[in-house]
Amino acid sequence: MASSEETPLIPPGTDAVELSESMELRLYKQSRSVAAWKRFCAFAFFGLLFILGFNLVFLPRTSLSRDLRRIHGDRLTAFDVQKTFLETLEQENNAREILKRYTSENHIVGEGYGLVEYTKAKFEEYGIKTHVETFYVWLNRPVANHLKLLDSDGNLEYQASLKEDVLEEDETTGDKNSVPAFHAYSANGNVTAKFVYAHFGRVEDFKALKEADVSLEGKIVIMRYGAIVRGLKVKLAQRYGAVGVVLYTDPYDDGEIRVKNGYKAYPDGPARNPSSIERGSVIYFSDIPGDPTTPGWGSTKNAKRVSPQDSMPKIPSLPCSYNDIKPILAKLNGKGPNLGWAGDVDEFDYCAGTSDVDLNLYNEQDYQIRPIYNVMGEIKGIMPDEEIIVGNHRDAFIVGGAGDPNSGSVALIETARGLGALLKKGWKPLRTIKLASWDGEEYGMLGSTEYGEKYARHLQDHTLAYINLDVGVAGSAFAFKSNPMFMELGHKVAKEIPFRNKVDSGYSLFDYWSEQNNATVNTLGAGTDYVVFQEHLGIPSMTMEFREDGVTDPVYHYHSNFDSFHWMDKFCDPTWELHSTMAQFFGLLLISVTEQEVSVLDVKTYAEQISKYYYDMIATIPKSWVDYLLLFDAEDGQTPAYMKNTIKQLQMAHGAPRLKDLMALVESNIKGLIEHATIYQSYKEDLQDKITEDYPWFRLFHKVKIAVQIKVANLKLLKLDRLLLFKDGLKNRVWMKHVIIAPSREKGYDGDILPGLHEAQIDGDFDEFVRWLVIIGDKIKLVGDKLK
Ligand SMILES: [Zn+2]
Numbered sequence: 200m201a202s203s204e205e206t207p208l209i210p211p212g213t214d215a216v217e218l219s220e221s222m223e224l225r226l227y228k229q230s231r232s233v234a235a236w237k238r239f240c241a242f243a244f245f246g247l248l249f250i251l252g253f254n255l256v257f258l259p260r261t262s263l264s265r266d267l268r269r270i271h272g273d274r275l276t277a278f279d280v281q282k283t284f285l286e287t288l289e290q291e292n293n294a295r296e297i298l299k300r301y302t303s304e305n306h307i308v309g310e311g312y313g314l315v316e317y318t319k320a321k322f323e324e325y326g327i328k329t330h331v332e333t334f335y336v337w338l339n340r341p342v343a344n345h346l347k348l349l350d351s352d353g354n355l356e357y358q359a360s361l362k363e364d365v366l367e368e369d370e371t372t373g374d375k376n377s378v379p380a381f382h383a384y385s386a387n388g389n390v391t392a393k394f395v396y397a398h399f400g401r402v403e404d405f406k407a408l409k410e411a412d413v414s415l416e417g418k419i420v421i422m423r424y425g426a427i428v429r430g431l432k433v434k435l436a437q438r439y440g441a442v443g444v445v446l447y448t449d450p451y452d453d454g455e456i457r458v459k460n461g462y463k464a465y466p467d468g469p470a471r472n473p474s475s476i477e478r479g480s481v482i483y484f485s486d487i488p489g490d491p492t493t494p495g496w497g498s499t500k501n502a503k504r505v506s507p508q509d510s511m512p513k514i515p516s517l518p519c520s521y522n523d524i525k526p527i528l529a530k531l532n533g534k535g536p537n538l539g540w541a542g543d544v545d546e547f548d549y550c551a552g553t554s555d556v557d558l559n560l561y562n563e564q565d566y567q568i569r570p571i572y573n574v575m576g577e578i579k580g581i582m583p584d585e586e587i588i589v590g591n592h593r594d595a596f597i598v599g600g601a602g603d604p605n606s607g608s609v610a611l612i613e614t615a616r617g618l619g620a621l622l623k624k625g626w627k628p629l630r631t632i633k634l635a636s637w638d639g640e641e642y643g644m645l646g647s648t649e650y651g652e653k654y655a656r657h658l659q660d661h662t663l664a665y666i667n668l669d670v671g672v673a674g675s676a677f678a679f680k681s682n683p684m685f686m687e688l689g690h691k692v693a694k695e696i697p698f699r700n701k702v703d704s705g706y707s708l709f710d711y712w713s714e715q716n717n718a719t720v721n722t723l724g725a726g727t728d729y730v731v732f733q734e735h736l737g738i739p740s741m742t743m744e745f746r747e748d749g750v751t752d753p754v755y756h757y758h759s760n761f762d763s764f765h766w767m768d769k770f771c772d773p774t775w776e777l778h779s780t781m782a783q784f785f786g787l788l789l790i791s792v793t794e795q796e797v798s799v800l801d802v803k804t805y806a807e808q809i810s811k812y813y814y815d816m817i818a819t820i821p822k823s824w825v826d827y828l829l830l831f832d833a834e835d836g837q838t839p840a841y842m843k844n845t846i847k848q849l850q851m852a853h854g855a856p857r858l859k860d861l862m863a864l865v866e867s868n869i870k871g872l873i874e875h876a877t878i879y880q881s882y883k884e885d886l887q888d889k890i891t892e893d894y895p896w897f898r899l900f901h902k903v904k905i906a907v908q909i910k911v912a913n914l915k916l917l918k919l920d921r922l923l924l925f926k927d928g929l930k931n932r933v934w935m936k937h938v939i940i941a942p943s944r945e946k947g948y949d950g951d952i953l954p955g956l957h958e959a960q961i962d963g964d965f966d967e968f969v970r971w972l973v974i975i976g977d978k979i980k981l982v983g984d985k986l987k
Contacts, residue, residue, distance in 0.1 A: 294778035325619025388515030400432030428947025454749030469753030489648030497653025592640030651731030674747030681741035724950035725942030
């Protein structure tokens with residue numbers, strides 16, 4: 200066949216030729232191909248080895264910090280996380296829209312389920328796993344009330360409206376579900392009696408009345424809000440024999456912005472609307488917060504219940520406005536001596552005397568066990584055995600609650616949005632984050648306390664910090680309160696937040712804070728949701744707010760219908776910038792605690808503060824006490840077991856020890872604590888430097904060693920504050936366990952430092968002072984030894 204384009208290149212029959220080849224040839228060919236294969240394999244093997252070796256030698260050096268995140272598929276560094284979070288919140292500000300939603304329906308404890316769903320939906324929209332946890336709490340709802348002034352014949356002369364004005368400009372004030380004026384946990388009652396004005400109802404006010412021979416036995420006591428927490432006012436009045444209490448708001452206490460000083464009242468101006476009424480709880484939450492029928496354990500559906508008898512007043516009480524109280528107080532004019540008290544009620548001379556006429560106070564409350572709802576979001580961390588909780592309460596005493604608490608709720612939701620933006624980028628927090636929208640704070644920290652009591656064990660084992668936000672914005676004065684271990688952190692984070700749109704100028708929240716009060720960090724107290732964490736469980740906490748400055752800010756109508764969206768939008772934060780700043784600060788605090796590998800807890804500052812607290816306290820005791828003999832004997836069977844070691848030690852060294860000997864011992868413990876804490880702080884900072892340092896691969900062992908050291912350090916720091924709990928608690932307040940921080944026994948809202956010592960000093964009780972000095976001295980030694 201002639202060759203053409205159709206001619207096959209391989210002629211037919213070739214296969215046949217190959218098949219006919221001899222077996223020998225085939226074997227030969229086979230062995231040749233095996234050799235080639237082996238050569239190829241060897242070449243490939245050494246080639247790969249070479250490439251691997253080459254790569255290992257020139258492998259990029261990485262830090263343990265980066266490795267830890269990469270193993271978990273997270274490619275963001277701690278710096279990236281901070282940057283993305285802040286940018287997300289700076290580029291968009293949803294505060295107005297969120298606040299509008301939260302102030303649109305009645306959300307007193309247990310009500311407003313729409314806001315439970317809204318909060319849950321928001322968390323879920325940002326990729327956060329969320330559930331609603333229900334507790335069953337014994338609480339009251341207002342049914343009926345009145346306050347009537349009777350004339351000398353017992354006929355009605357005047358009746359207080361107990362209502363706030365409905366304003367055309369402010370739609371919330373006319374809401375059909377408006378909450379009546381009442382006190383949470385007030386006693387039912389219908390009393391008719393003569394009345395007395397007792398100023399702020401402080402210990403010293405009652406003493407002054409007693410010295411002026413004004414008896415409160417069988418009287419109704421009128422006091423104004425302020426200075427101390429309202430429950431303590433009622434408690435003291437009850438102790439002095441009163442049968443009922445009326446609390447009113449005196450605009451005198453509003454500072455500069457008063458009608459008296461020429462300012463117009465809300466809604467025409469920044470001064471107080473004279474019809475405003477402060478609702479509030481009168482339960483003794485500075486003794487113990489939470490459901491009074493489950494003290495110390497969670498109010499679950501079938502929880503054991505006890506009688507609430509000693510945790511709330513037995514006499515009825517009502518809140519009242521300035522407008523309403525005027526005709527009543529006017530009846531007291533000239534009825535007693537002037538004790539130097541003053542106020543803004545022109546019709547009244549602020550004397551200490553008893554009325555000739557009667558007041559009839561009627562208070563009807565419906566008490567039941569009712570469900571309350573905490574909304575809980577969670578983002579699992581890379582190190583899931585450590586967690587941070589951020590929380591804000593959702594419930595308000597009124598339909599609005601723009602300042603309290605929903606300006607804080609804005610920060611919580613905006614923080615969730617920032618975290619959502621990070622999650623979208625594949626971020627995993629180092630530590631587990633829990634977001635809590637608490638219910639029932641207003642009645643007495645119900646939601647947070649029941650949660651804390653129910654999960655006490657887990658929380659004490661795993662929770663590194665609790666970050667609280669209640670009122671986020673109610674004025675322009677920045678305030679930050681914390682466990683001393685977060686003092687420096689508060690400053691550091693505030694420096695990262697650009698403020699007042701001065702992004703390029705470098706002006707920060709810290710600069711603003713410094714101008715205001717030298718960036719002072721205050722001590723924690725009571726009256727908001729951190730109490731169960733810090734003061735019962737020993738979990739280091741912090742809280743923050745923009746509060747009313749009392750000088751230029753519009754008056755904040757606390758727990759009144761005028762704490763509304765309209766007031767916030769028109770008077771308090773019309774640009775919504777303070778809300779955004781608060782969200783940034785709150786969220787960045789959270790990120791700073793979760794994202795630093797070595798725990799941020801600052802033990803050095805804690806030790807120094809404890810030392811300062813101690814010496815400040817010692818300076819207040821009577822000089823003569825120092826030489827008093829200690830009347831405790833290690834062997835007498837009267838001395839509590841926890842005091843025996845110290846007393847024995849002192850007896851052996853001094854025979855008959857005096858207070859100064861005990862003080863010397865405590866002071867040497869403090870010295871030891873400062874020494875160990877200072878060394879430990881620099882060791883821990885050094886560790887943090889090491890974790891961010893880059894190492895070549897062959898120093899893997901070194902990295903493992905650092906990882907182990909960090910784990911050990913974190914475990915030690917995680918539980919450090921728990922060492923400062925005293926199992927028997929404070930005197931008459933056994934639920935309050937922390938020996939350094941507690942709510943003030945006298946004031947309620949304020950914090951008290953070294954409360955056991957302070958109370959003994961106030962009471963002039965030397966033995967009690969000694970007892971607390973022994974307890975605190977031991978705890979200080981324990982912490983110092985732990986840090987050795
Ligand atoms: Zn609040």
